Amino acid sequence: MAEKSGRLRLLDILRGFAVMGTLGTNIWLFAYLGDLNYILTFNVDAWWTSFQEFVRVFVLFLVNGKLLGLLTIMFGVGLEMKYQQSLRRGNAWPGVYIWTSVILMAEGFIHFTLVMEYDILMSYGITAVITAFIIKGGDKAIRKAMILFGGFHGAVMLLLLTGGVLLGISGGNVSLGDMNGTVLLYKDGSWLQQVEYRLSQFFMLRTEALFVIPMNIFLFLLGIRMMRSGYFAADEDGRKKRRKLLQWGLCLGIPLNMLLFVPGGYFDLPVRYLFAPILALGYLGLIARLVESSEKLWLWTRLEQVGKMSLSCYMLQNIISGVIFYGWGLGLGGKLNPAAVAGVWLAISCVQMLFAYMWLGRFKLGPMESARRFATGLIAKPKN
Numbered sequence: 096m097a098e099k100s101g102r103l104r105l106l107d108i109l110r111g112f113a114v115m116g117t118l119g120t121n122i123w124l125f126a127y128l129g130d131l132n133y134i135l136t137f138n139v140d141a142w143w144t145s146f147q148e149f150v151r152v153f154v155l156f157l158v159n160g161k162l163l164g165l166l167t168i169m170f171g172v173g174l175e176m177k178y179q180q181s182l183r184r185g186n187a188w189p190g191v192y193i194w195t196s197v198i199l200m201a202e203g204f205i206h207f208t209l210v211m212e213y214d215i216l217m218s219y220g221i222t223a224v225i226t227a228f229i230i231k232g233g234d235k236a237i238r239k240a241m242i243l244f245g246g247f248h249g250a251v252m253l254l255l256l257t258g259g260v261l262l263g264i265s266g267g268n269v270s271l272g273d274m275n276g277t278v279l280l281y282k283d284g285s286w287l288q289q290v291e292y293r294l295s296q297f298f299m300l301r302t303e304a305l306f307v308i309p310m311n312i313f314l315f316l317l318g319i320r321m322m323r324s325g326y327f328a329a330d331e332d333g334r335k336k337r338r339k340l341l342q343w344g345l346c347l348g349i350p351l352n353m354l355l356f357v358p359g360g361y362f363d364l365p366v367r368y369l370f371a372p373i374l375a376l377g378y379l380g381l382i383a384r385l386v387e388s389s390e391k392l393w394l395w396t397r398l399e400q401v402g403k404m405s406l407s408c409y410m411l412q413n414i415i416s417g418v419i420f421y422g423w424g425l426g427l428g429g430k431l432n433p434a435a436v437a438g439v440w441l442a443i444s445c446v447q448m449l450f451a452y453m454w455l456g457r458f459k460l461g462p463m464e465s466a467r468r469f470a471t472g473l474i475a476k477p478k479n
Contacts, residue, residue: 103327104399105383110169111401111408111451112382115444116162117215118412119154122443124213125416126436128281128428130274134159137360151433154440156355160371161348163215165378166405167311170219171226171318172327178230178319189227194474196223198467202406207300210413212293216406218304222311229312230319237316245313252369256362278429286423307368314372337383344377400451404461407454408447415443 120134127133134155142148177195181188203216229240280292293300321327326336351370354362386395401408418424419439431439454461460468 103329104395105327105386106169106172107399107402108386108395109165109379109382109402110405111398111403112378113162113166113169114401114405114409115398115412115447116158117166117409118416118443119158119162119437119440120160121211121213121413122416122436122440123151123155124211125413125420126428126431126439127278128420129212129277132274135360135363136355136358137363142356142358147433150437152356154433154437156352159355160367161352161375161378164314164372164375166215167219167314168318168321168372168375168379170223171315172322173318174223174226174315175230175319175322178227188231189224191471191474192227193224195467195471196220196227198470198474199223202463202467206410206413208290208293210410210417212296212300213303215304216409217301218307218311222308222315225308226312226315226319229316234320234323237320241313241316241320244309244316248309248313249369251309252365256365281420282422282426282428284422286421289421289423310368310372334383334387337380339380340376341380341384344373344375344380346377348374348377397448397452400455401447403455404451404464406467407461407463408451410463411450412443412447415446419443 123133124131133151136142136152136155142152174192177192178188181190181192197220200217200220203214203218203220206216207214229236280289284292324336325333326340327333348370352366352374354370355366389395416439420426420428422428451461458465
């Protein structure tokens with residue numbers, strides 16, 4: 096599962112799958128004009144009586160938090176590869192990688208400002224800086240950090256779940272407030288008005304990006320440990336480890352994530368921020384198994400190409416979604432039923448695969464990847 100260049104093909108396939116899957120969550124924010132209720136189930140008391148509501152909740156069951164979790168793990172894998180490359184070349188660590196992370200934060204800020212308020216790149220940039228210093232301490236420091244950050248995040252999530260249920264301040268009793276202003280902004284407001292809104296509400300809109308940093312650190316470190324332990328190796332030992340991921344990830348992840356279907360939304364937060372990464376590991380094992388059984392399938396090549404330019408495709412899918420749903424574009428926000436929204440998600444995914452195929456037919460790197468390499472090169476270039 097490796098190219099002649101030594102690049103691990105499976106890693107690119109997983110990145111491509113994860114990037115397109117994240118749109119499965121974000122598409123609801125675009126389609127319903129920033130109304131967060133549509134990525135939650137607080138107000139869904141009888142999804143089984145409505146096919147359209149079932150479609151929405153089922154898509155969220157499949158993707159909400161899972162593909163973002165997988166993408167986060169893959170970022171950790173990428174960090175480990177940069178670290179090992181630095182060791183081979185005898186370069187100081189974290190060194191230039193800190194600047195690479197700062198550039199990622201800047202890209203995230205641009206994406207947040209110009210495209211969508213729920214950008215993940217800024218959070219990844221902060222996480223990358225913290226993780227880069229942790230791995231300098233070796234495997235022992237990694238284990239301790241995973242226990243510290245994973246334990247803290249898990250304890251907070253379980254506290255929110257148990258306290259919320261016992262005190263009656265979660266589930267159907269939760270209110271996200273009046274979001275009509277946000278909906279009207281994305282329905283009737285200009286692009287510049289939306290930009291102004293994001294900047295003026297920067298700290299409020301970045302709450303989740305900060306909240307998930309402990310979880311992100313844990314998942315980054317998990318990706319690093321998996322890479323070091325041979326989970327992505329093309330040998331038989333690697334295949335055995337991935338099969339165990341498939342079995343345990345699906346057997347534990349599916350029932351835990353099915354708690355999303357419990358009426359009242361009591362498990363929305365634990366599913367997205369605690370149980371989703373477990374199913375993400377199952378997805379990793381499943382995709383790996385499918386790739387092993389049919390390596391020449393055209394779909395894997397398309398996903399591989401998306402993975403090679405994952406940053407470009409991540410931004411592209413959100414730009415396309417804004418054009419389709421926001422008032423300054425086609426203005427379809429709030430006008431499509433959930434089944435149609437899911438169809439738009441799949442259509443945009445196909446457009447991304449076509450874009451990656453055509454772009455990589457002419458260029459070695461995606462547009463954003465080329466810009467990042469150029470910026471990093473300027474920083475790393477020795478001064479006379």
